Amino acid sequence: MVVWNQQAQERQEETPRVEPPTTAHATLAPVPAPVVKEIAPKVHRESIFGPGVSIEGTIEGDADLRIAGKFKGDIQIKGDLTIEKGAQIAANINAAMVTIAGELEGNIVASSQVRLLESGQLTGDLKAPTLTVAAGSRMRGHVEFGWNAAEAAKFTNGRAQESDKNGSSG
Numbered sequence: 001m002v003v004w005n006q007q008a009q010e011r012q013e014e015t016p017r018v019e020p021p022t023t024a025h026a027t028l029a030p031v032p033a034p035v036v037k038e039i040a041p042k043v044h045r046e047s048i049f050g051p052g053v054s055i056e057g058t059i060e061g062d063a064d065l066r067i068a069g070k071f072k073g074d075i076q077i078k079g080d081l082t083i084e085k086g087a088q089i090a091a092n093i094n095a096a097m098v099t100i101a102g103e104l105e106g107n108i109v110a111s112s113q114v115r116l117l118e119s120g121q122l123t124g125d126l127k128a129p130t131l132t133v134a135a136g137s138r139m140r141g142h143v144e145f146g147w148n149a150a151e152a153a154k155f156t157n158g159r160a161q162e163s164d165k166n167g168s169s170g
Contacts, residue, residue: 045079051086065095067102085119098128100137107141114145 045063049055053069060076068084074092075081081095087102097112100120108114110128118136131145 051084083120085117 046066047061047063048066049069049071051068054071055069056072058074058076059065059071062078064079064081065075065077066082066084067087067089070088072090075095077095079095080097080099081093082099083089083102083104085101089102089104089106091104091106093104093106093108093110095108095110097115098108098110099115099117100122101117102119103121105123107125108122108127110126112128113130113132114126114128115132116122116134116137116139118134120134120137122137122139123141125142125144126139127144129145129147131143133139
């Protein structure tokens with residue numbers, strides 16, 4: 001009579017042992033190291049001014065900016081600006097995207113979008129390709145949105161340039 005466990009042991013004994021090849025007579029060619037391309041992770045750079053911070057001056061840069069305190073001056077950034085709820089800003093702003101949840105007194109020029117959130121308050125002029133206004137927000141000033149760059153260049157302070165008026169009335 002054969003027991004299944006005995007058969008397994010017999011099979012293991014029947015398999016021949018294979019010796020690893022010796023390298024005494026073999027020549028090995030150098031293998032070049034694989035080229036690894038390092039991909040730098042996209043770093044999210046953002047400066048944050050907390051609620052207890054008051055700053056006066058000019059801010060310039062490429063990164064994003066988040067303000068929860070007080071600021072007075074000019075902001076010229078290529079990144080996004082977020083004005084947190086409770087922040088008090090008196091500034092002229094030029095940024096990619098501006099989100100307003102606090103108070104802003106000054107003019108905005110955004111290359112992408114302006115978002116005026118429910119708690120946001122803007123006193124000043126605004127110019128952006130896209131404007132989002134939440135119910136409950138407040139604004140007083142001149143607004144231009146939805147115009148492409150060529151169409152926006154035809155107007156100065158909301159009025160057609162004199163060359164356009166003179167050419168059409170002639």
